[in-house]
Amino acid sequence: MTLVMVLTTMAVFATMGLALVRALKGPTVYDRILAVNVFGTKTVLVVALIAHINGHNDLIDVALVYALINFIAVVAVLKLTKMRDLAKAGKGDITDG
């Protein structure tokens, strides 16, 4: 049972490594944001898996909060690169239309 979970954790770590390579290479800024988004989602999964392997069920709360923060962070960074300002709204904003 633990072996399967450790194998899954290794697979998720491999995915995080691949996403990190794309974040370092990625020609456009959108490739980097996409890779960071994938990295954050995989972090949630790793935290949940480690919580289950160690039997520390409290850590699942950390995964829940990380999932919330990851989405907000991705959208905020996207808006910051797009508008150069978090408070400004205008044409081409990710929130218009």
Added chain:
Amino acid sequence: MADWIIDVVSWTLLLAGGAAGVIGGIGLLRFPDFYTRLHAAGVTETLCALAILLGLALQSGLNLATVKLIIILLFLLFTAPTATHALARAAMVDGVEPEVAEDDSEPTPGEPSSNT
């Protein structure tokens, strides 16, 4: 007997989720342009998270941890497509062009044209 079936199903889900994650990561690294990479990332963000979190929920049985795992799963299933859509739209407005074959009658052969 029932425990055994639940164990096998949850192992299958966990391993399938890990495999989906690695496949999506390889696609994220090797696909030629931004929009195809979005497609690969979509595989890892929905299928991988769904399978792994469902597998963990089956392992831990009926308690508060399962409820939290299901909440994480629902949240990821709502937000991952939203973030992907916002990214695709921002890239499209910014003028990132998808790569298309030059000629319909002669699709481009194997090698991706501008893989970095």
